[in-house]
Amino acid sequence: MKRWILLALLFAVAVALSLLLGVRHLTPSDVWQAVTAPDPRNPAHVTLLTIRLPRLAGGLIAGAALGLAGTVMQSLTRNPLADPGILGVNAGAALAVVLGALLLGRADNGIVTVLAFPGAALASVAVFLPGGGLSGDAGPVRLTLAGAALNALLISAVSAIVQFRGEALDILRFWIAGSLASAAERPVAAMSLVALCGAVLALAIAPRLEVLSLGGSLARGLGTRPGIVQAQALLAVTALTGAAVAIAGPIGFLGLMVPPLARRVAGHSLRLELAASVALGAAILLLADTAGRLIFPPAEVRAGIMTALLGGPIFILIARRLKPGAQG
Amino acid sequence: MKRVIVLVALLVVATAASLLIGDVNLGLGALWQGVWGGDGPAALTIRVIRAPRVAVALGAGAALGLSGATLQTLLRNPLAAPDIMGFTSGAGLAILVAITVGLTLPLPLVSAAGGLVAAILVVALAHRPGRATPAATVVLVGLGIGFTTTAIGTFLMTRLPSAGATEAQRWLTGSLAARDWGHACQIWGIGAVLALLLALQVRGLGLLELGNDLAAGLGLRVERTRWMLAATAVALSAAGVAVAGPVPFVALMAGPLGTRMTGAQRPGTRLTSAAAAGAGVMLLADLVARAGIPGLQLPIGVMTGALGAPYLLWRLSREIERGEL
Incomplete structure (x- = not known):
């Protein structure tokens, strides 16, 4: 219980900092007045309503979705290094959006953003088939390398596109490292619905995922059909990752950091772990985004870069702890 | 021996093809003139533009191939290549930092320093006192170092002005564009x-391949030999990166490809065939990258990434079937 309270506090602090800090620091009374009695001539109110609040909304949805996606992935693969960024699902979604934007000529078109979903779906199939991730006994090295290979392939494709179209580099810079800066221009409301569907699906299949983690044959004996549960889990991951990428671009390593922390908070029930992942994912992404705004004002360090800078060392930490038996 | 000759012949044909094919396709006569110092546009194209580029591709490819095969043998793991373990991206990042800051040290030195720092970090972080370090942990920690260097590189990219970012992007992908004889002398000399x-x-x-204990029994100073070999391998990959950028997957593919083509058994011939295979992969990848799609010059890193990723995936799925890894 104490840990749940700590999590709630962390979440509240992350939300508050995200609203208050930035190039222009606001005070809590600014926030209160901006919400209760907005004044269009007061620059603090305008900042809050047109920049901070949309950004907060985008960060909440994208962070929660990525945290959930990470927990589902790690439960599905029984691999503590699984993450939508590391396994290339982010890159697949991003590449599909970049391709669509270049072909249709517009970056922030709603139709183009929808391409994130088939992109994420294709990438997750591509990484899980040769990685052997779905058989549940793929070692972390194998799955992680399959992800690295997929990432390399997709980044090659993106670089090739940039050579075709020089102006694409500016789009590319956004799509290589995600950011919440342009969340206001993105279809946050629509994507939050999709993410909600993914979250409901994840919660619904959580008990069966737990059974599946006992091993395929035992799960079959208990009346769970592994193929169907795996397909449902991938569907949930695709919906969650696609929604997050559509809002914020590819943000990696959240799915790596969230599940171990969520397990500490929630114990061993996957449903509770998923619930904790929602709050943790949102809180970490908001904190990363706020820190990125404060390092070199008025320039911003993208949230995707902040999470990647944090994520590399955490990846090493987890890799070091793997038991030799779990390697390979 | 016959297969070695075939490999060398393939290399010669690839070299000739790389000299002749490009935006302007030349004939064998031009090649003859170009080699023997004739002038005229065709001969100059060969001598000034294509030959140095080909020489750099061959040298960098051979260096990366040697480095990969050495590390793979040393760690007894086909995945233990400098590009997988983050050494080449460390070298690339060091050069990017040097360019950004305006450092005037020679690039091969900067690159070697970056590669060595990455390698030392990987070894130090993978090591746990009192336990043997599995090769898989080294590979994973190397991947983590790779993630971190990539993050720092991306961060630097966003701090650069737009023109600098294009240049940096090209550099981080790995490219052989606009290489001159200076670059060629550098990679071949080092x-x-x-x-x-x-x-x-x-x-x-060769002794280490028998196992550390047996090698020590035969009078080899095991730790020292391992460190020296690893340092040489890292320096080789850094030398390649200094002229071509962190081209992905060449070092990973060269060793197995070379051994498969020549059937070499002894470590010396295996390394030689890895060097030849690395040079060949680099040359062909560059040729396809710049001439595969007319009117579009892709950087070589795009091509080796597109070639190498399926190779890695195939290798992984095959090793699952065999139950290795």
Whole structure:
């Protein structure tokens, strides 16, 4: 219980900092007045309503979705290094959006953003088939390398596109490292619905995922059909990752950091772990985004870069702890 | 022996093709003139533009191939290549930082320093006192170092002005555009010295393959030999990166590809075939990258990434079937 309270506090602090800090620091009374009695001539109110609040909304949805996606992935693969960024699902979604934007000529078109979903779906199939991730006994090295290979392939494709179209580099810079800066221009409301569907699906299949983690044959004996549960889990991951990428671009390593922390908070029930992942994912992404705004004002360090800078060392930490038996 | 000759012949054909094919396709006559110092546009195209580029591709490819094969043998793991373990991206990042800050040190030195720092970090972080370090942990920690260097590189990219970012992007992808004879002399000079150094250690590498205990029993100073071999391999990959950028997957593919083509058994011939295969992969990848799609010059890193990723995936799925890894 104490840990749940700590999590709630962390979440509240992350939300508050995200609203208050930035190039222009606001005070809590600014926030209160901006919400209760907005004044269009007061620059603090305008900042809050047109920049901070949309950004907060985008960060909440994208962070929660990525945290959930990470927990589902790690439960599905029984691999503590699984993450939508590391396994290339982010890159697949991003590449599909970049391709669509270049072909249709517009970056922030709603139709183009929808391409994130088939992109994420294709990438997750591509990484899980040769990685052997779905058989549940793929070692972390194998799955992680399959992800690295997929990432390399997709980044090659993106670089090739940039050579075709020089102006694409500016789009590319956004799509290589995600950011919440342009969340206001993105279809946050629509994507939050999709993410909600993914979250409901994840919660619904959580008990069966737990059974599946006992091993395929035992799960079959208990009346769970592994193929169907795996397909449902991938569907949930695709919906969650696609929604997050559509809002914020590819943000990696959240799915790596969230599940171990969520397990500490929630114990061993996957449903509770998923619930904790929602709050943790949102809180970490908001904190990363706020820190990125404060390092070199008025320039911003993208949230995707902040999470990647944090994520590399955490990846090493987890890799070091793997038991030799779990390697390979 | 016959297969070695086939490999060398393939290399010669690839070299000739790379000299002749491009935006302007030339004939064999032009090649003849170009080699023997004739002038005229065709001969100059060969001597000034294509030949140095081909020489750099061959040298950098051979250096990366040697480095990959050495590390793969040393760690007894086909995935233990400098590009997988983050050494090449460390070298690339060091050069990017040097360019951004305006450092005037020679690039090969900067690149070697970056590669060595990455390698030392990987070894230090993978090591846990009192336990043997599995090769898989080294590979994973290397991947983590790779993630971190990529993050720092992306961060630097966003701090650069737009023109600088394009240049940096090209550099981080790995590119052989606009290489001159200076670059070629650099990679061949440094590469030759390091290859000689490696040749002196081949006996030790062969003994290490028997297992550390047996090698020690045969009078080899195991730790020292391992460190020297690893340092030489890292320096070789850094030398390649200094002229071509962190081209992905060449070092990973060269060793297995070379061994498969020549059927070599002894460590010395295996390393030689890895060098030849690396040079060949680099040359062909560059040729396809710049001439595969008319009117579009892709950087070589895009092509080796597109070639190498399926190779890695195939390798992984095959090793699952065999139950290795």
